[in-house]
Amino acid sequence: MAVVDRPSARETKRLQTRERLMGAAIAEFKRAGMAESDVGAIVAAAGVAHGTFFFHFPTKEHVLLELEQREEERIAKQLARSRGSTHNLSSTLSEAVRLVMGLERRLGAVLFKDFLALHFSQTRPADESRKHPVIVEVAQEIEYAQSQGGVDPDVNPMNSAVFFLLGLYALLTTTHDWPGQAAMIDDYVTRTLRSIEAK
Numbered sequence: 001m002a003v004v005d006r007p008s009a010r011e012t013k014r015l016q017t018r019e020r021l022m023g024a025a026i027a028e029f030k031r032a033g034m035a036e037s038d039v040g041a042i043v044a045a046a047g048v049a050h051g052t053f054f055f056h057f058p059t060k061e062h063v064l065l066e067l068e069q070r071e072e073e074r075i076a077k078q079l080a081r082s083r084g085s086t087h088n089l090s091s092t093l094s095e096a097v098r099l100v101m102g103l104e105r106r107l108g109a110v111l112f113k114d115f116l117a118l119h120f121s122q123t124r125p126a127d128e129s130r131k132h133p134v135i136v137e138v139a140q141e142i143e144y145a146q147s148q149g150g151v152d153p154d155v156n157p158m159n160s161a162v163f164f165l166l167g168l169y170a171l172l173t174t175t176h177d178w179p180g181q182a183a184m185i186d187d188y189v190t191r192t193l194r195s196i197e198a199k
Contacts, residue, residue, distance in 0.1 A: 017046070017048060017052065017056070018056045020046040020047065020048070021042065021043075021046045021048065021052070021053055021056050021057065021063075022063060022066065022067070023046070024041075024042045024043070024045035024046040025037070025042045025053075025057070025060070025063040026063070026067065026107075026111070027045065028041050028042050028045070029060075029063070029064070029110070029111045029114060030107065030108045030110060030111045032110075033110045033111075033114055034060050034061070034064060034111075034114040034118075035114075037060060039053050039060070058125070059125065061118055061124065061125050062125050064114060064115060064118045065118065065124065065125050067115065068115060068118065068119060071103055071115075072131075072132070072133050072134050073133055075096075075099045075100065075103065075133075075134050076133030076134050076136070076137050077133075078095075078099055079092065079095060079096060079099060079134065079137040079138070080137055082095045083095075083137070083141060087141060087144045087145065087148075089141055089142060089144075089145040089150065089151070089193065090189070090193055092137075092138065092141040093138070093141075093164065093189050093192060093193065094189055096134065096137075096138055096164075096165070096168070097168060097185055097189060100134075100165075100168060100169070100172065101172065101185075104172055104176075109176050112172070112173070113173055116169050116173055119169075134165065135158070135161045135162055135165060136161075138161035138164060138165065139157040139158045139160070139161035140157070142155065142157035142160050142161060142196065143157040149198055150197060150198055151196050151197060151198055152196055152197065152198050152199060153198070155196045160192075160196050163192075164192050167188060167192070168185070168188070171184065171185055171188060172185075
């Protein structure tokens, strides 16, 4: 029988405190936006001392950075699962749209904009383990379609995945309350596919 290393009681308590702080911070960010959020309100909601916040997160941006990493990994896993063994580039791009729009709904308009602002910020906290799993999933599907002759051989799959997601993020943040947003995003997916398809 294999022995499973369990975290110590102290480590378990530390992780529980961190999760309470994350939850309280996200709720406060949804309410006020990150810049206007109050660390005092966050620690009060989490039931911890003021300094405990900074022990776990040096800045409020670090909370968003962790949220971003968690959400990217979650979306990438869902995207990979939906792709499965049946490859269809149009379906993959549509699923990416659905998952990102679901994130926007869960976070709310204010936090979603803060989330993306940090994503593209030149002053974002350093993160040495930075990966882009959603970009990688989309790029892999483009690369597969290319290997099957459906995407132009001159297309760079990674660049195309980046262009697609950047455009999607820009559309979502700038057309949030537009009545024609869904049709515009459908058109965006269609035009993205058309721009990379094999001639």
